[in-house]
Amino acid sequence: MSDCIFCKIAGGEIPAKVSYRDEEMIAFDDISPKAPVHVLIIPREHLATLNDPGPEQEGLLGRMMTRAALIAKERGVAESGYRVLVNCNPDGGQEVFHLHLHLIGGRKLGPMA
């Protein structure tokens, strides 16, 4: 997936403000934040959309969710509140076709859709 910007971030070819990385995922600040806290959590594996994971990726998806909650705690928004979301395909507003979770917090959030 040589043209995927998120694969390049995961591979270190494009710089990002990375706050977490392990063998299966990385987390970094969104370059166009919609709130004081706006972190993206992506799998290293290239999966285009949320339609793509199968049973073999369910553990990974769950770990990405709990990682989002842990990052929310680190950023001090776990108790005030936050939103974790995945946009899929055009109606969902997906812009980069490498699966990613948005973690958004640090202010009172607006409508969810």
Next chain:
Amino acid sequence: MSDCIFCKIAGGEIPAKVSYRDEEMIAFDDISPKAPVHVLIIPREHLATLNDPGPEQEGLLGRMMTRAALIAKERGVAESGYRVLVNCNPDGGQEVFHLHLHLIGGRKLGPMA
């Protein structure tokens, strides 16, 4: 958790338009839909917020995510697009304190926060 409305829905004490159920989760239509498709996916286990799952619930969380994608496909919005999200605590807009995923689609969605 006798006062939890989602526990009561999971237990069949309160009716809901249930579209999926298994031993660990159920899915049902949101009674105040924000879009043509608005389904909630909840674990049967009472977990108040996304801050609560630990490593032992990661598989469940991942299966809830892939279930959301499967329901999106059943409802005909997998390709047009949808959003899957969790609101946590007040700033996130959480209203019922039993962990739930929102699956929202069927129209071009607005800003995510």
